[in-house]
Amino acid sequence: MTRKAAYIIFIVMVFLFTGCIKDTYDMNKLSGKVHLSPSLAFRAISGDITLSDMVKPTDTLIYDQYNLVKLVFRQDSVVDLAISDFWDIDGFPALKGNKKGFGQLVATIDPETMNFEIEDIMSNISGVYAIINPSIRLYYSNSFPFTVKLKLDAIGSSTDKIPVSLDRDTFALSFTNAQDQPIIKDTILIHKDNSSLPDLISMPPEEITFSGSAIMDTANIFGLDENYMTTNGHILGDIEIEIPLEFSMNMQFTDTIDNFFADAFDPDDDFNWDDFESFEMVFNVENGFPMGISLSMVLYDSINTPHNLGTVDAEHLLDPAPVDGEGKVATDVFASSSTSIVFTHEFFNSIESADQVILIFTLNTTDNEVVKIYSDYRIKFNAALILKSDINVNLK
Amino acid sequence: MIIASASAQNSQVLYNMNLPQNHLLNPALRPSNSLYIGLPAISGINLNINNNFVNFSDVFMNGETSDSIITFLHPENEIDDFLAKFKSKNSLEPQVSVQLFGLGFSVGKDSYVFLDINERVEGNFVLPGDLFELAFKGNGGFVGSKIDLSSLRGDMKYYREIGLGFSKNFTNKLRIGVKGKVLFGIAGASIDNNSFGITINDDYTHILNADMDVNISAPLTVHMDTDQNIDSIVFDDSRFESGKGIFDFFSGKKNMGLGIDIGATYDISDKIMVSAALTDIGFIRWKKDITNLKAENQFEFSGLNIADVIDGTKTFDELGEEMLDSLQNSFIVSNSNDPFTTWLPFGVTLGGSYSLTKNFSLGILSYSRIIGKQLRESLTMSANVNLGNAFSTSLSYTMANHRYDNLGLGLAFRPGIFQFYFLADKIPIMWNSIKSENSTIFLPTSWNTINLRLGMNLTFGNRIKKKDDKPMVTVE
Numbered sequence: 001m002t003r004k005a006a007y008i009i010f011i012v013m014v015f016l017f018t019g020c021i022k023d024t025y026d027m028n029k030l031s032g033k034v035h036l037s038p039s040l041a042f043r044a045i046s047g048d049i050t051l052s053d054m055v056k057p058t059d060t061l062i063y064d065q066y067n068l069v070k071l072v073f074r075q076d077s078v079v080d081l082a083i084s085d086f087w088d089i090d091g092f093p094a095l096k097g098n099k100k101g102f103g104q105l106v107a108t109i110d111p112e113t114m115n116f117e118i119e120d121i122m123s124n125i126s127g128v129y130a131i132i133n134p135s136i137r138l139y140y141s142n143s144f145p146f147t148v149k150l151k152l153d154a155i156g157s158s159t160d161k162i163p164v165s166l167d168r169d170t171f172a173l174s175f176t177n178a179q180d181q182p183i184i185k186d187t188i189l190i191h192k193d194n195s196s197l198p199d200l201i202s203m204p205p206e207e208i209t210f211s212g213s214a215i216m217d218t219a220n221i222f223g224l225d226e227n228y229m230t231t232n233g234h235i236l237g238d239i240e241i242e243i244p245l246e247f248s249m250n251m252q253f254t255d256t257i258d259n260f261f262a263d264a265f266d267p268d269d270d271f272n273w274d275d276f277e278s279f280e281m282v283f284n285v286e287n288g289f290p291m292g293i294s295l296s297m298v299l300y301d302s303i304n305t306p307h308n309l310g311t312v313d314a315e316h317l318l319d320p321a322p323v324d325g326e327g328k329v330a331t332d333v334f335a336s337s338s339t340s341i342v343f344t345h346e347f348f349n350s351i352e353s354a355d356q357v358i359l360i361f362t363l364n365t366t367d368n369e370v371v372k373i374y375s376d377y378r379i380k381f382n383a384a385l386i387l388k389s390d391i392n393v394n395l396k
Numbered sequence: 397m398i399i400a401s402a403s404a405q406n407s408q409v410l411y412n413m414n415l416p417q418n419h420l421l422n423p424a425l426r427p428s429n430s431l432y433i434g435l436p437a438i439s440g441i442n443l444n445i446n447n448n449f450v451n452f453s454d455v456f457m458n459g460e461t462s463d464s465i466i467t468f469l470h471p472e473n474e475i476d477d478f479l480a481k482f483k484s485k486n487s488l489e490p491q492v493s494v495q496l497f498g499l500g501f502s503v504g505k506d507s508y509v510f511l512d513i514n515e516r517v518e519g520n521f522v523l524p525g526d527l528f529e530l531a532f533k534g535n536g537g538f539v540g541s542k543i544d545l546s547s548l549r550g551d552m553k554y555y556r557e558i559g560l561g562f563s564k565n566f567t568n569k570l571r572i573g574v575k576g577k578v579l580f581g582i583a584g585a586s587i588d589n590n591s592f593g594i595t596i597n598d599d600y601t602h603i604l605n606a607d608m609d610v611n612i613s614a615p616l617t618v619h620m621d622t623d624q625n626i627d628s629i630v631f632d633d634s635r636f637e638s639g640k641g642i643f644d645f646f647s648g649k650k651n652m653g654l655g656i657d658i659g660a661t662y663d664i665s666d667k668i669m670v671s672a673a674l675t676d677i678g679f680i681r682w683k684k685d686i687t688n689l690k691a692e693n694q695f696e697f698s699g700l701n702i703a704d705v706i707d708g709t710k711t712f713d714e715l716g717e718e719m720l721d722s723l724q725n726s727f728i729v730s731n732s733n734d735p736f737t738t739w740l741p742f743g744v745t746l747g748g749s750y751s752l753t754k755n756f757s758l759g760i761l762s763y764s765r766i767i768g769k770q771l772r773e774s775l776t777m778s779a780n781v782n783l784g785n786a787f788s789t790s791l792s793y794t795m796a797n798h799r800y801d802n803l804g805l806g807l808a809f810r811p812g813i814f815q816f817y818f819l820a821d822k823i824p825i826m827w828n829s830i831k832s833e834n835s836t837i838f839l840p841t842s843w844n845t846i847n848l849r850l851g852m853n854l855t856f857g858n859r860i861k862k863k864d865d866k867p868m869v870t871v872e
Binding site for chain 1: 453456458459463464465466467469470471475532533534535536537539596599600601602697698699700701702703706707825826827828829830831832833838841
């Protein structure tokens with residue numbers, strides 16, 4: 001029996017050893033195709049910054065003592081009037097000794113233009129915006145001992161818009177007794193209550209042309225024996241336009257640029273847009289600015305039956321922070337928003353067909369009302385990237 | 397204690413066979429020959445490879461839409477199906493043992509003395525399932541949870557074992573054997589993982605924490621830079637340019653250890669025997685060519701803080717470099733040369749056999765292998781035939797590795813003084829034919845367990861002799 005058992009076991013084992021071929025694999029036909037679709041998610045950037053961290057004050061952009069942000073534009077010698085502008089200088093010796101004066105003398109202020117170089121930007125902007133409280137300061141010096149009334153004109157002009165005038169009434173310059181104080185310096189403030197300056201600034205003007213006239217009344221009001229009009233008489237005035245960032249806005253900025261997606265990958269790169277199934281950017285923002293931003297990006301084919309090929313929207317990229325009755329955001333008050341910008345496979349497939357990308361930014365102040373911008377406003381943000389790839393390669 | 401679903405097989409078939417090598421599993425066991433000599437390498441080569449996660453057919457498969465062979469990465473194949481085969485802990489255990497010398501002889505009526513010198517290479521690697529998912533699918537699926545890599549560990553030892561043992565009947569039913577071993581460590585490395593993981597929060601911030609020790613005994617030199625980061629690891633091959641250098645390395649005399657095997661058999665009756673053994677209880681103290689690396693800390697990545705880029709004080713490149721430096725510096729890698737100890741993975745064997753006849757028996761064997769905190773278990777049932785010295789065979793069925801198709805076979809036969817044997821705890825029943833260029837090879841369909849032991853012994857004598865006494869008186 002034992003031998004029989006041994007034989008049986010042996011035969012069974014031989015049978016098992018010769019076994020069964022379950023599958024045949026012809027490795028000569030091994031396919032080299034590989035498909036991988038890993039998903040990567042990570043926080044890419046973060047930040048907690050104030051406006052003063054982002055933008056340093058300059059001559060043009062300043063922060064006042066309350067941290068209110070202001071734009072300042074300065075033009076020197078806008079008003080530059082000498083006696084020769086009022087009177088034929090050759091006749092000057094005849095002026096001396098005349099106690100009665102020489103009547104009214106009129107001079108013209110030569111036009112002086114300030115160009116703000118915003119033509120390119122303004123052509124892309126539409127919507128409603130209003131600058132609330134701009135001002136112009138005329139810093140002048142006057143060495144004429146007579147009453148001088150200045151009519152200062154400022155015309156703001158912009159492409160395709162009706163020019164807007166300053167509408168400032170004539171104003172008198174300070175003057176002094178030439179014997180005691182040969183020259184006097186003073187300032188004239190032009191603001192929303194005495195002019196149409198807000199309308200002018202809110203165009204906004206691509207350029208402002210200053211001009212005007214001055215009327216000098218040469219009556220000898222000081223009762224002197226002789227008049228003191230000399231060849232040294234001079235009115236010199238510098239203009240400083242100050243625009244505090246106090247405004248309301250609901251506008252769109254639209255620009256069409258070359259399709260930068262198409263240049264993202266070199267043709268020789270191992271990767272291209274076909275290797276991405278989707279790409280998502282998640283923005284989490286705590287916005288301490290009273291301004292909101294939305295973004296839309298459109299792939300555009302301008303050559304072949306022009307049409308949109310794909311759109312990516314970020315409707316609440318930033319939500320504006322709430323403001324108080326003065327238009328200011330209180331300390332540590334934020335508007336929270338979380339936005340995903342998703343680029344789909346269909347979008348990627350359209351990249352090569354598009355020659356242009358249309359960018360549409362919508363900017364608005366809180367409730368489209370008037371707000372003020374302070375340099376200590378803070379924004380906290382982080383952005384995560386979620387990439388789902390769709391890699392297909394052939395290793396053979 | 398972690399119960400790992402991996403094979404714990406250790407030539408279970410050998411246990412009930414009439415081979416001198418069975419004392420390796422239980423020092424109380426002895427063969428029927430009176431004397432055996434094991435010759436270098438010829439007498440015993442043992443190969444074990446166990447893994448609990450992947451087979452050939454998991455990696456390569458026939459295409460559905462064409463006659464081509466595709467890999468698991470082919471577009472036709474779902475990567476999720478491949479990843480479903482991985483466990484939370486995936487183990488790979490390669491083991492090779494070569495007998496350099498063996499000697500066993502009977503002393504007196506029932507004592508048996510044995511000596512063997514074995515060269516052993518053992519590895520044990522545990523790979524977390526999350527690691528594979530991270531590698532093939534990225535981290536997107538882990539947002540809001542943790543990539544748990546705490547089970548990542550590895551251990552590799554190359555050592556020489558010189559054992560001297562002895563077994564004897566203490567009663568007419570009880571036999572006890574013991575073998576003491578001196579161990580010589582030649583090279584070793586171990587990764588001790590106290591914690592390792594990456595937490596990905598809902599806001600996509602990552603927190604990496606690690607507390608790991610790597611101990612190495614090998615001719616390596618780790619160069620550190622001024623920031624205490626690993627700059628390079630160089631293998632000192634000049635050690636092997638002289639005979640003395642080679643001898644010093646392979647002698648292992650600076651890395652010594654001790655081990656013990658204890659076993660017993662008990663005859664409950666003429667037909668029923670039970671046995672038990674504790675094997676490979678031992679350690680090696682590694683003192684030579686030591687490198688200890690310890691990494692411990694936590695690193696949080698919450699994105700590049702671009703405030704400095706916005707205010708112009710830094711560039712993006714500088715930020716990126718700072719982040720990488722931060723990552724490197726956050727983990728303190730200390731490089732020391734302190735001796736360390738590794739323990740052998742010991743085994744607990746419980747067996748029973750029932751002899752249907754003098755030469756035919758049925759057996760049951762439980763083998764538990766404890767590797768650190770891991771317990772690996774297998775259960776074997778066998779039918780065994782031992783025809784004296786001439787022929788021994790065993791057919792076994794083993795449950796292990798969450799697999800129930802492990803059919804094993806042992807064959808040994810002895811023409812003259814030469815005893816040839818071949819054992820496999822798992823006979824591949826199903827095979828795959830692999831054609832490549834001009835050749836065809838056959839591979840088992842299942843790679844979870846490869847266990848082979850083969851060799852040739854010189855055996856002399858037969859202590860079990862039939863009595864040929866004739867009766868003194870015949871009755872007609």
